[in-house]
Amino acid sequence: MQKQSVKLTILDAASVILLLAALVIVFFFTPLEETMGAVQKVFYMHVSAAWVGMLGFLAAAVCAAVYLVRRETRWDVMSETGVEIGLVFTLVGIVSGSIWAKPVWNTWWTWDPRLTTSAVMVLIYLAYQMLRSGLDDPGRRARYSAVYAVAGFVTVPLTFFSIRLFRTIHPVVVGGSSGMFAMDQAMLTAFFLCLTAFTVLFVDLFWHRYLLGSQSEELEELETSRFGESL
Amino acid sequence: MIRIKEFARSVMDILWKDLLLEWRSREQVGGMLVFALLAILMFNFALDLESAKTPGTISGILWVTLVFAGTIGLNRSMAAEKTNGCFDGLLLAPVDRSAIFLGKALGNTLFMWIVAAFLLPLFAVLYSVNLIHGGVMLVIVLGTFGYSMAGTLLAAMTYQTRARDMLLPILLFPVALPVLLAAIKATGILLNGFLLADARFWVDMLVVFDVIFAMLGWLMFDFVVEE
Numbered sequence: 061m062q063k064q065s066v067k068l069t070i071l072d073a074a075s076v077i078l079l080l081a082a083l084v085i086v087f088f089f090t091p092l093e094e095t096m097g098a099v100q101k102v103f104y105m106h107v108s109a110a111w112v113g114m115l116g117f118l119a120a121a122v123c124a125a126v127y128l129v130r131r132e133t134r135w136d137v138m139s140e141t142g143v144e145i146g147l148v149f150t151l152v153g154i155v156s157g158s159i160w161a162k163p164v165w166n167t168w169w170t171w172d173p174r175l176t177t178s179a180v181m182v183l184i185y186l187a188y189q190m191l192r193s194g195l196d197d198p199g200r201r202a203r204y205s206a207v208y209a210v211a212g213f214v215t216v217p218l219t220f221f222s223i224r225l226f227r228t229i230h231p232v233v234v235g236g237s238s239g240m241f242a243m244d245q246a247m248l249t250a251f252f253l254c255l256t257a258f259t260v261l262f263v264d265l266f267w268h269r270y271l272l273g274s275q276s277e278e279l280e281e282l283e284t285s286r287f288g289e290s291l
Numbered sequence: 292m293i294r295i296k297e298f299a300r301s302v303m304d305i306l307w308k309d310l311l312l313e314w315r316s317r318e319q320v321g322g323m324l325v326f327a328l329l330a331i332l333m334f335n336f337a338l339d340l341e342s343a344k345t346p347g348t349i350s351g352i353l354w355v356t357l358v359f360a361g362t363i364g365l366n367r368s369m370a371a372e373k374t375n376g377c378f379d380g381l382l383l384a385p386v387d388r389s390a391i392f393l394g395k396a397l398g399n400t401l402f403m404w405i406v407a408a409f410l411l412p413l414f415a416v417l418y419s420v421n422l423i424h425g426g427v428m429l430v431i432v433l434g435t436f437g438y439s440m441a442g443t444l445l446a447a448m449t450y451q452t453r454a455r456d457m458l459l460p461i462l463l464f465p466v467a468l469p470v471l472l473a474a475i476k477a478t479g480i481l482l483n484g485f486l487l488a489d490a491r492f493w494v495d496m497l498v499v500f501d502v503i504f505a506m507l508g509w510l511m512f513d514f515v516v517e518e
Contacts, residue, residue: 128514180465180468183464183465184465184466186461187458187461187462187465190454190458190461190462191448191449191452191458191462194449194452194453194454194458195451195452195453196453199518200451200518203514203515203517204448204451204452204515206514207444207448207511207514207515208445208448208462210507210511211441211444211445211466211507211511212465212466214503214507215465215466215467215468215469218469218500218503219468219469219472221469222468222469222472222473222496223472225492225496226472226476
């Protein structure tokens with residue numbers, strides 16, 4: 061077993077501390093929102109999770125493009141890492157958003173552009189996972205996944221804009237989050253702390269998942285080479 | 292200049308091959324058409340269209356039918372290449388690979404047009420709306436083009452996987468959603484009796500999506516068929 065690098069251990073500790081600090085501040089030191097009450101506190105985690113989700117997908121697309129140019133396995137592993145983390149956090153964002161929406165919008169779900177786009181994103185990257193698991197040859201798996209990661213990411217903004225325009229004729233249930241940034245100073249501090257904590261957590265998770273991915277890649281190589289010998 | 296001519300000729304050759312194959316077997320378009328008819332039948336009962344038909348619903352049904360039929364066609368077009376290793380033979384041909392992509396994608400587009408050509412009068416008869424309308428046809432031409440471009444690229448990938456046919460719609464629908472949205476919206480506006488100029492915005496968007504998907508397919512196909 062290789063020893064974990066010191067930097068990664070520091071990053072582990074930093075993400076734990078920052079997350080705990082963010083939780084404490086959100087629960088005890090931010091004022092209650094005037095109309096929404098305690099449920100507004102979901103907002104800090106919700107936006108941070110959605111942000112990390114987007115970061116993950118962005119990283120996946122960038123690494124996929126680099127893979128297609130350079131053809132080094134590590135970029136494929138990184139792209140897969142980005143997708144996995146992005147999926148988890150986007151789901152966290154959707155669920156936490158629903159929890160917030162039920163009391164505030166009086167519905168768990170509306171087909172608002174943001175909500176719809178994040179749902180479509182989850183579907184795209186679930187499809188990505190299915191594509192990966194359906195391919196046995198590592199080289200082909202890496203190439204196809206990279207092509208789909210790039211193609212999928214390109215269409216995300218298109219989906220967002222077309223849904224936003226699609227919905228203009230329908231009554232808009234809620235005016236988005238335009239009023240949200242009129243925040244109290246303590247709220248802003250908590251918000252940015254949360255955002256930082258989640259971003260650090262993202263880097264930490266990315267690193268861990270990347271290590272895991274490269275190890276399983278190595279293992280796969282070892283297994284195929286031994287299989288070759290026994291033939 | 293000569294190279295462009297050569298490229299166009301290889302595209303046309305591949306398109307011609309697909310058309311000839313289809314003419315002799317009538318498998319792809321036939322399957323798509325019967326499927327489309329069945330879909331219309333089921334929509335009719337599921338949505339009780341006698342009483343509740345609005346231009347919006349009809350436009351939605353038309354497009355969902357077309358898109359589902361299109362997926363069947365895309366799967367079929369790749370399955371046909373898989374038999375007897377036809378696709379490998381195609382890849383051995385000394386032509387630019389993007390020409391193969393364009394030829395196949397154009398073939399798939401054309402097959403969707405043929406299906407649409409049957410569907411439009413049928414819809415007109417069944418739901419007494421006038422679908423034989425220049426604007427609607429333009430939207431169908433543009434919408435199916437973008438859909439086939441994205442679909443051909445993804446079908447070339449999914450037919451190499453274990454799940455094959457099942458995977459194509461899963462991969463394609465979320466990616467092609469913007470095309471479908473714009474097409475449904477534009478068709479709905481036109482069926483509401485407005486002019487093409489009123490749907491201009493959505494038609495423009497369709498053109499943009501078409502260009503994006505065609506470029507994506509063109510650039511990415513090389514990576515898909517590398518070996």
